[in-house]
Amino acid sequence: MTERAERLEPCPFCGGEPELRPQGNNHTRSRKLTIKCKGCRFQLTNAAIRHGFDWLEKITIDAWNRRAPTEAGVPDGYRLVPVEPTQTMCQAMQEKLREWPRYPFRVAPVYQAALAAAPAAPKPTGQEPEGGAA
Ligand SMILES: [Zn+2]
Structure with missing residues (x-):
């Protein structure tokens, strides 16, 4: 796919290598994009009808790469x-x-x-x- 696929973070659960699996194409009514871990086989799937693969790829990769903020992200003396x-x-x-x-x-x-x-x-x-x- 695009250079965005190269920016996939490792699996949040096992640290394994993820792979992108598109289904459908921009000419069909249904498009799906799955990111699947080659290690633990965890997968994240998004689907689109009105939007193309570029949009689908962006939101799915953003979701895959999103991580919970760590306590280290909060400076000493502060808390949420x-x-x-x-x-x-x-x-x-x-x-x-x-x-x-x-x-x-x-x-x-x-x-x-x-x-x-x-x-x-x-x-x-x-x-x-x-x-x-x-
Ligand atoms: Zn995994």
Whole structure:
């Protein structure tokens, strides 16, 4: 296929070599593209009706190459937290606020209580293809 196929990351599960397997062509109504690991045989397939192989190849390779962010991606002293506080985080902040006379004019303990109660960041979900697949 194109030079994009040369940019395939190794299999995310076993580190094996992936291969591209197109099915159909730009003149048929149905096109599929599978990336299959030669090691563990894990495979990822996308299909398109209205879009051509260039689009299909781009979204499938992007999906194959996408990896979950590692903890190493977050600098020391920082962590990922939800934009909207969870109920558990709100309860932790309210409990700290009840101790307010002990912390006059100090908001850091309230912030720290919220961070301590924050859930771990979820793994990113797969991106659905736009339009083409039906
Ligand atoms: Zn594999």
